[in-house]
Amino acid sequence: MTENTTGKRPESESRKPSAVAGREFTISRRTFVQTLGAGLLITVTDSLSWGQRRGGRGGGGGGGGGMPVVARLHLNEDGTIAVMSGKVEEGQGARTELSQAAAEELRVPFDRIRIVMADTDFVPDDGGTSGSRTTPGNVPPMRQAAATARELLTRFAAKQWQVEANALEVRDGTITNKATNQKLTYADLAKSKEIAEAFKQPIESNIALTAVSDWKVMGISARRSNWRDLVTGAHRFPSDVTCPNMLYGRVLRPPSYKATLESIDLSEAKAMKDVVVIQDGEFVGFAAPSLFRATQALEASAKTASWKTVPQPSSKTIHAYLKEHARMDNARGSSAEKGFADAAKTLSATYTLAYIQHTPMEPRAGVAEWKDDKLTVWAGVDNPPAAQRDLAQAFGMPVERVRVIVPDMGGGFGGKHAAPAAREAARLAKAAGRPVCVHWTRAEEFTWAYFRPAAVIECKGGLDAKGSLIAWDFININAGGSAIDAPYKIPNKRVQSVGSDSPLAQGAYRCLAATGNNFARESFIDELAAAAGADPLAFRLAHLENDRIRTVLETAAKHFNWSERRKKITPELGIGLACGTEKNSVVAACVEVGIDRKRGEIKVREVCEAFECGPIQNPANLTSQVQGCIVMGLGGALTEEIQFENGKILNANFRDYQVPRFRDVPKIGVHLVNKTDIPSAGGGETPIIAIAPAVGNAIFAATGVRIRSMPMRCDILKQA
Amino acid sequence: MDVTVTLTVNGIERTVTTDPQRPLLDVLREDLHLTGAKYGCGEGRCGACTVLMDGKRVLSCVTPVSLADKKSIATIEGLAKGDSLHPVQEAFLEEGAMQCGYCTSGMILSAVALLQDKPNPTDEEIVTAMNGNICRCNGYVKIMNAVRRAAGKMRR
Numbered sequence: 057m058t059e060n061t062t063g064k065r066p067e068s069e070s071r072k073p074s075a076v077a078g079r080e081f082t083i084s085r086r087t088f089v090q091t092l093g094a095g096l097l098i099t100v101t102d103s104l105s106w107g108q109r110r111g112g113r114g115g116g117g118g119g120g121g122g123m124p125v126v127a128r129l130h131l132n133e134d135g136t137i138a139v140m141s142g143k144v145e146e147g148q149g150a151r152t153e154l155s156q157a158a159a160e161e162l163r164v165p166f167d168r169i170r171i172v173m174a175d176t177d178f179v180p181d182d183g184g185t186s187g188s189r190t191t192p193g194n195v196p197p198m199r200q201a202a203a204t205a206r207e208l209l210t211r212f213a214a215k216q217w218q219v220e221a222n223a224l225e226v227r228d229g230t231i232t233n234k235a236t237n238q239k240l241t242y243a244d245l246a247k248s249k250e251i252a253e254a255f256k257q258p259i260e261s262n263i264a265l266t267a268v269s270d271w272k273v274m275g276i277s278a279r280r281s282n283w284r285d286l287v288t289g290a291h292r293f294p295s296d297v298t299c300p301n302m303l304y305g306r307v308l309r310p311p312s313y314k315a316t317l318e319s320i321d322l323s324e325a326k327a328m329k330d331v332v333v334i335q336d337g338e339f340v341g342f343a344a345p346s347l348f349r350a351t352q353a354l355e356a357s358a359k360t361a362s363w364k365t366v367p368q369p370s371s372k373t374i375h376a377y378l379k380e381h382a383r384m385d386n387a388r389g390s391s392a393e394k395g396f397a398d399a400a401k402t403l404s405a406t407y408t409l410a411y412i413q414h415t416p417m418e419p420r421a422g423v424a425e426w427k428d429d430k431l432t433v434w435a436g437v438d439n440p441p442a443a444q445r446d447l448a449q450a451f452g453m454p455v456e457r458v459r460v461i462v463p464d465m466g467g468g469f470g471g472k473h474a475a476p477a478a479r480e481a482a483r484l485a486k487a488a489g490r491p492v493c494v495h496w497t498r499a500e501e502f503t504w505a506y507f508r509p510a511a512v513i514e515c516k517g518g519l520d521a522k523g524s525l526i527a528w529d530f531i532n533i534n535a536g537g538s539a540i541d542a543p544y545k546i547p548n549k550r551v552q553s554v555g556s557d558s559p560l561a562q563g564a565y566r567c568l569a570a571t572g573n574n575f576a577r578e579s580f581i582d583e584l585a586a587a588a589g590a591d592p593l594a595f596r597l598a599h600l601e602n603d604r605i606r607t608v609l610e611t612a613a614k615h616f617n618w619s620e621r622r623k624k625i626t627p628e629l630g631i632g633l634a635c636g637t638e639k640n641s642v643v644a645a646c647v648e649v650g651i652d653r654k655r656g657e658i659k660v661r662e663v664c665e666a667f668e669c670g671p672i673q674n675p676a677n678l679t680s681q682v683q684g685c686i687v688m689g690l691g692g693a694l695t696e697e698i699q700f701e702n703g704k705i706l707n708a709n710f711r712d713y714q715v716p717r718f719r720d721v722p723k724i725g726v727h728l729v730n731k732t733d734i735p736s737a738g739g740g741e742t743p744i745i746a747i748a749p750a751v752g753n754a755i756f757a758a759t760g761v762r763i764r765s766m767p768m769r770c771d772i773l774k775q776a
Numbered sequence: 777m778d779v780t781v782t783l784t785v786n787g788i789e790r791t792v793t794t795d796p797q798r799p800l801l802d803v804l805r806e807d808l809h810l811t812g813a814k815y816g817c818g819e820g821r822c823g824a825c826t827v828l829m830d831g832k833r834v835l836s837c838v839t840p841v842s843l844a845d846k847k848s849i850a851t852i853e854g855l856a857k858g859d860s861l862h863p864v865q866e867a868f869l870e871e872g873a874m875q876c877g878y879c880t881s882g883m884i885l886s887a888v889a890l891l892q893d894k895p896n897p898t899d900e901e902i903v904t905a906m907n908g909n910i911c912r913c914n915g916y917v918k919i920m921n922a923v924r925r926a927a928g929k930m931r932r
Contacts, residue, residue: 146876147874147875147876147877147878147913148875149875277872279869279872283869283874284861284869286874286877286880287852287861287865287868287869287874287877287880287881287884288812288852288853288855288856288861288865289810289811289812289813289851289852289853289881290812290853291877292811293811293814293878295814295815296805296811298809298811304806346794346798346802346806347802347806348795348797348798348799348802349795414912415912416876416878416912417814417816417822417824417876417878417879417910417911417912417913418814418816418876418878419815419816464876464877465876465878466814466876466877466878466879467875467876467878467912467913469912495815497818498816498817498818498819498822499818676872680872680875680913680915680918681875683914683915683916683917683918684875684913684914684915685914686914687914687916687917688912688914709817709819709821710817710819710821710822710910711819711821715910715912716914716916717907717908717910717916718902718903718906718907718909718916718919718920719903719907721916721917721920724917
């Protein structure tokens with residue numbers, strides 16, 4: 057990182073619009089005229105400088121930290137309010153939720169908010185959009201900014217009318233003097249130089265926020281402002297962005313991981329009309345006026361390439377490999393040995409997880425344009441400031457000369473932390489002297505993105521003579537430690553997460569390791585319940601320590617009619633349940649599964665899930681997120697698995713890698729618990745964690761067969 | 777060797793001279809700047825690229841543009857009449873049947889094709905007709921509701 061990226065430029069230079077180069081100014085103006093309407097020139101440039109000052113630090117918590125109101129919020133003369141967030145919208149609902157937060161504290165209707173998101177020239181560095189952090193980490197600063205603005209506006213009006221601020225009422229964007237009925241609207245105040253000056257004050261991080269019981273805009277099922285554009289095709293996703301004279305790029309990929317290029321003959325591609333060919337060490341890329349032509353150039357060259365390959369493990373032996381390479385010396389946690397010594401009954405089991413892919417519907421995409429020493433990229437990435445830093449470093453330039461824009465994108469699920477397509481596009485665009493887009497193919501997405509880690513999870517549990525759980529030993533090899541702790545009362549407990557040597561690139565996923573840890577734990581708890589001769593629900597309730605989990609478990613069981621349906625289990629029909637907590641939210645699911653033992657097939661017929669993440673900020677959106685998690689969870693539970701051999705992905709397509717489709721959707725009941733006495737947590741991930749174990753438990757209840765892998769290999773149910 | 781293809785897209789006649797093997801999807805997106813149809817898999821297995829050709833659902837990512845010669849193509853951009861949305865589009869909005877929205881154009885066009893064929897579909901018929909369209913936000917429950925709602929609207 058160079059000096060001038062860390063915010064040491066003189067204030068005057070970074071603040072004033074006059075310091076911005078003329079051409080850049082034009083870009084800025086065009087952008088906000090487009091996004092926000094006229095009248096925003098100075099303010100946006102101010103916030104631009106704020107974004108740049110923070111840009112090099114990579115802070116990104118989204119906290120106040122002395123951020124001025126104007127960095128988050130600006131009044132428009134038409135009565136709308138522009139607000140700014142560094143978060144991205146990828147279908148999870150951040151655009152709506154953040155707008156609701158601002159509207160609530162400003163006391164305006166939802167549709168009065170115009171939100172600008174994920175454009176590093178205009179918005180604060182709010183870090184990445186991941187870990188369900190927008191709700192707990194970015195909504196509160198947005199509310200603080202809006203509440204501070206409201207306070208400043210009210211104080212200004214009070215001063216004008218020479219009354220106490222508490223003599224005023226703020227409603228619907230209008231400040232009213234209750235005694236005289238004098239009125240000032242936000243639109244009036246948008247013209248005020250004093251307000252513009254006042255908005256340079258820092259956001260008050262301890263300002264009182266609206267109590268949940270008084271919410272009018274938060275808590276409603278508001279809809280995304282660009283909702284209509286999604287049904288008309290008007291919305292431009294990252295892969296829809298075009299620039300004048302843009303070329304389409306393709307990049308040569310190795311035939312297997314870790315293969316190195318020995319030679320390639322580029323003469324045929326170079327002879328193709330209008331094709332730009334770039335070779336820079338291992339990087340070989342092609343840009344052409346159409347994707348088809350670029351692909352022809354790539355294919356003509358790829359068939360001449362000679363590669364040096366290295367042998368690598370395969371998915372068939374991956375679990376033995378991970379175990380063999382486990383870094384057991386990192387194991388921590390107190391011993392549970394005393395518990396096992398006292399136990400009347402001890403059980404052990406090993407669970408496994410396959411690598412899986414996020415497969416967002418929109419594969420990675422990036423468009424890059426170099427103009428006057430500045431690089432602008434439009435990219436599908438969930439961490440714009442990190443992408444900005446990465447590009448700046450890759451091209452040896454200061455971060456303020458790189459602008460990353462993320463149009464609302466086509467899904468991510470934790471799979472778009474980096475922007476390799478944008479980087480490739482930038483490389484090609486620089487060489488071609490024209491803007492270039494790179495859209496990864498589905499096969500590239502399956503192969504060269506990263507995966508949710510595979511894992512081996514070893515469980516050991518001990519019961520006393522009365523059937524109480526007294527000893528617990530749980531170790532996750534390779535996938536990580538999220539939600540690894542058992543939320544049960546167990547006097548002797550050891551849980552640990554140890555790393556291994558993953559042959560595939562691995563990274564975040566919807567709830568990441570919590571998917572596997574909950575699968576193993578909730579399946580194994582079921583094994584222990586069976587060993588204790590107890591009902592799975594009663595066994596959990598007897599051991600649960602967390603009252604929030606207890607509530608959702610009881611809620612799900614009640615709506616599912618667990619106790620009655622438990623009596624009706626047959627070899628062809630099972631029910632199961634599971635619960636858990638992660639990212640400060642809690643979930644429980646009950647499922648019904650139909651089993652065809654002749655064919656070794658199962659069908660999940662019904663899922664009844666209860667979920668609680670504090671006060672609900674948008675019920676319709678949260679319902680969508682929970683439904684989405686349930687169905688996505690079924691994919692990981694039953695069918696999704698990356699198969700690989702010698703560094704090659706064998707099923708890099710939607711035929712051989714099966715994600716849930718309409719036909720796989722069971723009857724789904726979602727029961728949201730609105731707990732209003734705690735802060736809201738994010739809700740887009742945790743609802744996924746209870747599905748797989750509930751399904752496995754239902755299979756066991758019907759058949760007595762315990763399937764200990766994700767995905768579950770149901771062919772072992774086949775009767776001879 | 778390039779060929780000249782004449783196709784009517786959303787009611788407007790368009791002529792394109794290009795490689796006959798280029799996917800219709802690429803021509804729509806790159807040459808005609810209609811980006812509503814999306815690339816999702818390039819092998820006709822996800823439905824994101826769905827458009828209607830002479831009223832029938834086709835997967836434009838595996839349809840060579842030469843096959844569209846003299847054909848009428850409907851894309852998502854041509855579905856609304858001015859400001860007034862098609863009943864299927866309305867139903868998707870009313871049910872909140874999208875999250876990221878990337879699959880939405882394909883979902884809507886598949887539903888339009890279904891409802892033209894079967895104005896009163898059973899759930900099983902909806903599932904069969906829509907099963908080629910993948911949604912990874914997994915909004916299938918609300919999409920099913922939207923298709924049912926659209927069927928009701930179109931019968932009225």
